Amino acid sequence: MTPTSTFPLALFDTPLDKDSTAAPLQRQLHHRLKQAILDNRLAPGSRLPASRGLAEALAISRNTVTAAYEHLAAEGYVLQDRQGTRVAALASASRPARPRVAREPTAPPVTARRLAQIRPTAPPSAPSHALRPGIPALSHxxxxxxxxxxxxxxxxxxxxxxxxxxxxxxxxxxxxxxxxxxxxxxxxxxxxxxxxxxxxxxxxxxxxxxxxxxxxxxxxxxxxxxxxxxxxxxxxxxxxxxxxxxxxxxxxxxxxxxxxxxxxxxxxxxxxxxxxxxxxxxxxxxxxxxxxxxxxxxxxxxxxxxxxxxxxxxxxxxxxxxxxxxxxxxxxxxxxxxxxxxxxxxxxxxxxxxxxxxxxxxxxxxxxxxxxxxxxxxxxxxxRHLGRMRRLYRDRQHALREALTQHLGLPHRIEGGHCGLHLTVRLPSAYPDAAIAQASQRYGIAPTALSGFALQPQPQDNGLVLGYGNTSAELFAPLVQRLGALAREAQV
Structure with missing residues (x-):
């Protein structure tokens, strides 16, 4: 190969991988040249070697080199004419500079102002976590x-x-x-x-x-x-x-x-x-x-x-x-x-x-x-499915209410038990609901803090929303006991 003086031979210090499990040679060559252009190791206007010479140097087919060059040209990385193939001038945004040792702080991306109004109101939890509101009895x-x-x-x-x-x-x-x-x-x-x-x-x-x-x-x-x-x-x-x-x-x-x-x-x-x-x-x-x-x-x-x-x-x-x-x-x-x-x-x-x-x-x-x-x-x-689920949820609602009465061990008031898949338990403000909900995640329990549902929380908006749709009734007693213990640990 007789490369031009501007072509960095170091690009091919590492030969292409000809193992049968490796990517096709054309794809390897295309990727190597594209990255060199994007990293500015191949400057705009620099001429690539002739396809025959590069093929001989790499011990690959000339058709492989030609196909890689044509692919780069189709993407706009190079320009081809009668004099050969040369690197195109790309916009600076497409050609990131090499990272400096000490990077300057960058401005956050510009998004719609309305996004700033949307705040997380509950810690993320898995659908399988116990007592998570809004999850039906999927196993049924x-x-x-x-x-x-x-x-x-x-x-x-x-x-x-x-x-x-x-x-x-x-x-x-x-x-x-x-x-x-x-x-x-x-x-x-x-x-x-x-x-x-x-x-x-x-x-x-x-x-x-x-x-x-x-x-x-x-x-x-x-x-x-x-x-x-x-x-x-x-x-x-x-x-x-x-x-x-x-x-x-x-x-x-x-x-x-x-x-x-x-x-x-x-x-x-x-x-x-x-x-x-x-x-x-x-x-x-x-x-x-x-x-x-x-x-x-x-x-x-x-x-x-x-x-x-x-x-x-x-x-x-x-x-x-x-x-x-x-x-x-x-x-x-x-x-x-x-x-x-x-x-x-x-x-x-x-x-x-x-x-x-x-x-x-x-x-x-x-x-x-x-x-x-x-x-x-x-x-x-x-x-028929609704009828079966009504009976199941009615039984689970009663069981959860009983478990709260017997095992929570805190002053509380239960609301919302006549419909749906959840109960709301209001707590005194001495037991911060957000802290209890956060701590519960470590034990695979996912109640939601009642205060997180309010745009303008009031003192009475302190409590836990407990889903019973996805949790078996026999688990309620130990789960409620755990919530009671977490609430006492979070007490202020």
Missing amino acids: FPLAAWRRACDQAIRRAGPAALGYGDPVGEPALRTAIARHLAVARGVRCVPEQIVITEGAQEALALCVRLLSNPGDTAWVEDPGYRGAKVAMQGGDLRILPLRVDGDGLVATEADWKAQPPRLVYTTPSHQYPVGAVLTVARRLALIAQARAQGAWILEDDYDSEYRHAGEPIGAMQGLVAQAPVLYLGTFSKTMFPSLRLGFLVLPEALLEPTRIPLQEMLRGGHRYEQLALADFIASGQFS
Whole structure:
């Protein structure tokens, strides 16, 4: 090889690896030359050796060298002309300088200002950790029946379901959901009003995008569901936290006059996390005020299928005709979290204004899962599964309540035990909930600090939210004893 004077022979002090298990020679050569260019060991304008000479020097095929050069040229690292192949001039951002011994501090990357509002409110925990809220009894899910529904969906739909579907969801699933909601939750809707989403969180974000503008006011429950606050923050909305008492969200005449909302988020049938039920008087007042003010109510009915005492509490959406309510639901609690299917029921008044935006904003996906779920509901498997889980969760709720009474060994008050998958235990402020929740992680226990659900925490917002969906009843006594001991260690 007769290299040019500008070509560093040190690039090939180490020969290419010709072992049968190594990467192809063309790829090795391409990678070595590319890195030399990016590291500035091959300066812009320097000429690479002729393909024949480099092939002889490396004892490889000339076609291998030619292919590597052509690949570099296609990527823009080199330029080829009649005089040969030379290194292209790259932008400085693509050519990082060699690191200095003492690096200068670099500015953080620029992101949207709204991201600064989103703070972690709970230590990360594994889904398998005991007493974690929001996790259903996954070991009791009827996998065999679900597998049959999935197999049937694949057989019936065939390869056609591999493509995009209806942006607002598979018609079969929307029909099945509409029928179920009418019977089980008293929701007034037809399939055309239902939009299938990737869980309740996407439904919330979709409501924000469809119904609000940056700077609008949104009311949220305090303490309340953190995901709702994140959705509002993601839309640059001005969030007003409203307190929750034993009868649910407290919205006064003064609130309506001083800070009228564009959106009102509420969990009326089972407030999360304290478990209150919004009274009929407050529901009707909220609907009337929202209608008068041109506001929209986002009703999250996330786990109200699991009512443990008395008759189910009906949805607010079906309380009066043409209510300004968007009804949100998810199958994360009634089926399993990784299914990632939820739904949004639009009021009739929004069908036409949102028709084109929804067609453009959404893409139909998870088609086999949607079709399988439609069959799972229509065949009665869903209702049977709900019945089994209601009995299981009712028993676990009673067992956890008894374990708290007998083994916690602290002053406490239990709330939220008539529905859902969790209990809330309020504690005196001398036992800091965040410290207890953090310490619990070391023992595979994942309660959530009640104070973490509040934007404006009050002294009474000190406690633990304990999930019983994913934990066997025989474990409650030792787990509660451990929590009591951790609370006493954290006492201030």
